[in-house]
Amino acid sequence: MAQITLIEAITMALAHEMAADASVIVLGEDVGVNGGVFRATAGLSEKFGPVRVLDTPLDETTIAGVAVGMATQGMKPVAEAQFDGFVYPMVDHIVCHAARFRTRTRGRLTCPLVLRVPWGGGIRAPEHHSEANESIFTNVPGLRVVMPSSPSRAYGLLLAAIRDPDPVIFFEPKRIYRQYKEEVADDGEALPLDVCFVLRDGSDVTLVTWGAQVKETLEAADALAKEGISAEVIDVATLKPLDFDTIHESVKKTGRCVIVHEAPRTAGFGAEVAARLAEHAMYDLVAPVERVTGYDTHIPLFRLEMKYLPSVERIVAAVRRTLAAS
Amino acid sequence: MSIAASFEIEYLQYLDAEGKLVRNDLPEFAKDAKQLVELYKTMSFVRVFDSKAVALQRTGKLGTYASCLGHEAAHVAIGSAMHIDDVFAPMYREYGAQFVRGVKPREVLMYWGGDERGNDFSGPAHDFPWCVPIATQCLHAAGAALAFKIRKEPRVAVSVVGDGGSSKTDFYAAINMAGAQTLPYVSVIVNNQWAISVPRSAQTGAKTLAQKGIAAGLECLQVDGNDLIAMRTAMDYAIKRARHGHGGMVIEAVTYRLSDHTTADDARRYRADGEVKAAWEREPLKRLRAYLVAQKAWSDKHEEAWKAECEKIVDVEVNAYLETKVQPVEAMFDFVYADLPPDLQQQRAQVLALEKR
Numbered sequence: 001m002a003q004i005t006l007i008e009a010i011t012m013a014l015a016h017e018m019a020a021d022a023s024v025i026v027l028g029e030d031v032g033v034n035g036g037v038f039r040a041t042a043g044l045s046e047k048f049g050p051v052r053v054l055d056t057p058l059d060e061t062t063i064a065g066v067a068v069g070m071a072t073q074g075m076k077p078v079a080e081a082q083f084d085g086f087v088y089p090m091v092d093h094i095v096c097h098a099a100r101f102r103t104r105t106r107g108r109l110t111c112p113l114v115l116r117v118p119w120g121g122g123i124r125a126p127e128h129h130s131e132a133n134e135s136i137f138t139n140v141p142g143l144r145v146v147m148p149s150s151p152s153r154a155y156g157l158l159l160a161a162i163r164d165p166d167p168v169i170f171f172e173p174k175r176i177y178r179q180y181k182e183e184v185a186d187d188g189e190a191l192p193l194d195v196c197f198v199l200r201d202g203s204d205v206t207l208v209t210w211g212a213q214v215k216e217t218l219e220a221a222d223a224l225a226k227e228g229i230s231a232e233v234i235d236v237a238t239l240k241p242l243d244f245d246t247i248h249e250s251v252k253k254t255g256r257c258v259i260v261h262e263a264p265r266t267a268g269f270g271a272e273v274a275a276r277l278a279e280h281a282m283y284d285l286v287a288p289v290e291r292v293t294g295y296d297t298h299i300p301l302f303r304l305e306m307k308y309l310p311s312v313e314r315i316v317a318a319v320r321r322t323l324a325a326s
Numbered sequence: 327m328s329i330a331a332s333f334e335i336e337y338l339q340y341l342d343a344e345g346k347l348v349r350n351d352l353p354e355f356a357k358d359a360k361q362l363v364e365l366y367k368t369m370s371f372v373r374v375f376d377s378k379a380v381a382l383q384r385t386g387k388l389g390t391y392a393s394c395l396g397h398e399a400a401h402v403a404i405g406s407a408m409h410i411d412d413v414f415a416p417m418y419r420e421y422g423a424q425f426v427r428g429v430k431p432r433e434v435l436m437y438w439g440g441d442e443r444g445n446d447f448s449g450p451a452h453d454f455p456w457c458v459p460i461a462t463q464c465l466h467a468a469g470a471a472l473a474f475k476i477r478k479e480p481r482v483a484v485s486v487v488g489d490g491g492s493s494k495t496d497f498y499a500a501i502n503m504a505g506a507q508t509l510p511y512v513s514v515i516v517n518n519q520w521a522i523s524v525p526r527s528a529q530t531g532a533k534t535l536a537q538k539g540i541a542a543g544l545e546c547l548q549v550d551g552n553d554l555i556a557m558r559t560a561m562d563y564a565i566k567r568a569r570h571g572h573g574g575m576v577i578e579a580v581t582y583r584l585s586d587h588t589t590a591d592d593a594r595r596y597r598a599d600g601e602v603k604a605a606w607e608r609e610p611l612k613r614l615r616a617y618l619v620a621q622k623a624w625s626d627k628h629e630e631a632w633k634a635e636c637e638k639i640v641d642v643e644v645n646a647y648l649e650t651k652v653q654p655v656e657a658m659f660d661f662v663y664a665d666l667p668p669d670l671q672q673q674r675a676q677v678l679a680l681e682k683r
Contacts, residue, residue: 069469241667
């Protein structure tokens with residue numbers, strides 16, 4: 001088994017599925033010979049040729065629209081949006097078409113595409129390269145919204161996304177693309193697309209997060225453990241549809257919940273988690289739900305971006321507030 | 327200075343407004359009066375259907391409806407030139423093309439009557455449904471064409487967009503992709519001169535809409551869209567070369583929207599009666615009928631009998647539509663995902679509980 005990074009796991013999953021299924025096509029800007037600007041598709045063009053690893057014209061509308069058209073005709077396109085901030089021209093095709101072909105045609109046409117989106121801040125990138133825009137898609141019926149946070153989950157969830165019969169927006173937290181390596185077997189085993197992953201058991205507080213923030217949240221749990229505070233950490237992984245049961249079970253045990261995400265606070269996906277807790281877990285809670293999020297500002301250019309992103313300190317402080325409240 | 331590139335756009339017409347042949351190189355299909363009569367009958371059927379659909383809307387039995395009045399030649403030519411395994415990506419008024427491809431009138435009525443089942447139609451299962459957002463269907467057709475190319479299938483994708491739609495990013499993106507990848511894709515611009523209230527002249531400074539394909543590296547042609555013979559000839563040519571790997575084509579069908587944009591529109595607010603009256607002189611049925619009568623392939627008697635037959639068929643279709651029961655309320659959940667996620671199962675149960683109260 002190979003020790004690989006998250007981005008290498010993405011490449012491994014793509015290569016596995018392209019070898020297993022001739023209908024899988026990778027398309028996007030610079031995905032061919034260049035292997036993608038992050039190298040997610042490195043080596044695929046050599047292995048599978050320029051027809052199945054297709055450099056498109058430089059137009060996101062084209063990538064999305066063509067992927068939708070292919071998907072309705074029996075292909076499984078895996079389209080790459082080069083950066084999170086470039087998905088907006090794709091939204092029309094994703095929302096108006098990919099998400100609703102099944103319902104519009106009563107199942108006659110479906111759209112099993114995957115849109116891979118390198119996601120989030122913290123890599124000192126230019127403007128429009130650091131967006132946490134997942135909640136734009138979590139409000140759209142018909143989509144699955146997935147975000148892995150480790151090499152093994154990236155491999156298993158991407159396989160599942162490609163095999164899923166419905167369109168999947170697959171956000172890749174680029175800040176942790178190369179954060180660490182772990183052993184991942186290229187065994188073609190997909191992970192379920194409808195469960196949260198409990199990464200750490202705890203009894204005092206539930207920390208709910210996804211994507212790159214899993215890193216800070218686990219570090220916060222370590223820091224809290226040194227003070228004798230036991231934090232359970234949940235990686236939501238599939239935001240839509242949400243496995244609320246796993247979160248609820250945890251909160252029944254801990255009575256406290258801190259939601260951590262990088263996106264702006266208002267109507268961020270944390271608001272959905274908090275609302276469901278208010279609806280279903282009010283009497284399990286012994287303290288108000290806390291959210292540690294990006295601010296309702298644009299993510300600043302990189303000199304200030306780490307001040308914008310949730311930090312270990314902010315997460316720990318939020319946990320302390322929930323403990324002080326009861 | 328030397329010339330880096332130059333181009334010209336040809337215009338194709340066989341029948342003038344009076345139904346007189348203006349060329350002497352009639353294609354094979356048009357030499358067969360029987361075939362032309364069949365196409366004429368389809369155009370005529372479409373017009374009867376269209377008028378009935380408008381009447382249904384006016385009497386509250388149909389939702390907003392987009393009439394195809396005046397587009398019959400262009401639409402029937404497109405549908406009849408395509409193979410059944412080709413893929414059609416319409417906008418939302420190409421009934422003529424769809425009927426030729428096997429879609430039932432009752433299914434068209436069902437969609438405009440507020441029922442998604444109209445899109446689960448009897449036409450080819452791979453054809454696209456109506457596409458309301460304007461021009462997005464062009465890229466879906468290009469995507470379908472890319473799928474055919476990758477799988478080495480001898481199939482062609484055809485999309486229709488209006489003059490207004492040809493201003494959209496998606497239209498340009500689709501022909502650009504087709505040029506870059508030599509895709510079997512035919513983009514038909516049915517230029518009916520009006521995008522709701524905005525005239526063709528406000529859409530672009532380009533002399534023709536066909537020439538937009540030049541920048542994408544496609545072959546381009548402007549056609550009299552009211553002339554069935556010219557339209558069918560152009561479509562046959564475009565589809566054949568696409569099928570044989572010679573790439574995409576842009577066809578501008580010049581026609582006129584004789585109706586309002588939809589039944590929710592009142593075109594008298596923005597265009598002169600004189601213009602519409604003049605357009606009626608050029609409409610597609612009249613000239614083909616005159617030609618067929620001159621060929622002794624059609625007569626007033628035929629016309630009367632066929633009209634009566636059309637009325638009968640349309641009545642059957644309308645009744646079938648009117649008798650179609652509303653989908654059960656849970657139908658709104660049934661096709662959101664292949665498998666309904668648990669939170670949606672809960673919402674579905676809530677809706678069912680409300681219904682049972």
